[in-house]
Amino acid sequence: MDQHKEIRTRFAPSPTGYLHVGGARTALFNWLYARHYQGKFILRIEDTDQIRSTEESTQAILDAMTWLGLGWDEGPFYQAQRVDIHRELVEKLIDGKKAYYCTCSPEELEEKRKVALQTGRKPKYDGACREKGRARTSDSVVRFRCPDYGVTIVNDLIKGAITFSNEELDDLVIERADGYPTYNFAVVVDDAQMGITHVLRGDDHVNNTPRQILLYEALGYEVPHFGHVPMILGSDKARLSKRHGATSVMAYKDMGYLPEALVNYLVRLGWSHGDQEIFSMAELVDLFDLNTVGKSAAIFNPEKLLWLNAHYIKEYSLDQLVECVKPFWTAKELDVSDPDFLNHAVDDLRSRSKTLVEMADSGQFYFADEVTYDPEAAGKFLTPEVVEYLQAIIRELPQCADYSKTGIEQFLRRFTEDRGVKLKIIAQPLRVALTGKTVSPGIDDVMITLGKERVIRRLEKAAEFIANAGAA
């Protein structure tokens, strides 16, 4: 291997849907490999399937990559815009007798496959048109002439050497009747012309690789290095799909995940560095390599992703985190205009939230003009017995000069000591009065964030609520 050659990797999704987590990990590995070796990461959109490809999907994929922080150095290139190049090379192969026109109809091929399968033979193309010297017709395709004997060896960077018998490979279609190249042909031409040195992709492509190597050779291109990354499976060991939960990268954004968490989770699926679990992007660039990528498929575990997300929520700077939560509150039409208030609220919430959505939900009470009481919580804690305590706090709190963490702690301590009760006794009623729930951040933190006036107002409302409940 030429040590001085610049390393060039690529991610080449087909725009037929959103970027899913499996694709994201493939992209991440390519990105990291290129960054680690100071190479280039190229993005190419494989949109030669005119029917299934959409611009909307392309944009969704670009958005997701940007959100994950996987910027590309070149592209995006669009494969469909390169069909003239592909056709020219198909022509060249035909002229060189390395490819030929085939006029077998899809129906008869399907029939032949069925029969072959039933009689226990390989369902490969029988080469009916191979030596016929057919000419192009309106529904002819072009097939590549595969060697009938010999072997093709894939020296995989992750899996090691894999040997294929050429007789197992059939004469694959390289140009469809509509004139567009097929995947196996276009990918070879584009990777070669874009100078890709390392093709890192899902291991569902290993069986394509020998044919592609044969194409590289027929076209006179240098064969790149290949690395096939194991698949990501669902909890039932089947290919990861929607029924296992969200698979779209952007769905995770919407569910309140931080990109660092997804990246960290994904990179550890198949790759490891000793016992380390938490990696920053900079560390990953520094440490990532292919020799530490495992060979076996991994099952996607949402629990661990959640744990990582909670970790990054705790690690983020407060300013950064506030900016991330804001949209979720805005979506609930809450007033997020007071930066100081927001900072306090987010700081109260961060250690008890696994997602931004959870944070936005559990912190909703901060913004409410009118606290809505959870009926069960109110029934249990907003009782006539606590009214006098609430009213006492309403009376005494205005005199609390030091309205700070320690000041409130002191205030509450003195308040409970004076009455000979445990903090426990008044904390829960207070919590329900201020938040409407029995679960919330520390009561002192809530009081500080809310501010003296809001606290008193909410306590008055609670006292009123209890009085009304008693009257009714």
Added chain:
RNA sequence: GGUCCCAUCGUCUAGUGGUUAGGACGCUGGCCUCUCACGCCGGAAGCCGGGGUUCAACUCCCCGUGGGACUACCA
């Protein structure tokens, strides 16, 4: 059916012939405590099976078994 790949706790993984098989998520016992979390301390939980090779196999080889991928004019 054929070809190819894979195999350490439930899950992600460390391990590269000699280890009490390590870490993490989850689960769980306890501590902390105004609730819930966080945090801290502890626990249960694993080398798919069978043959070899070797003084010695989780580690190497073979065969099973299990799982996965591909087998399109989709990528």
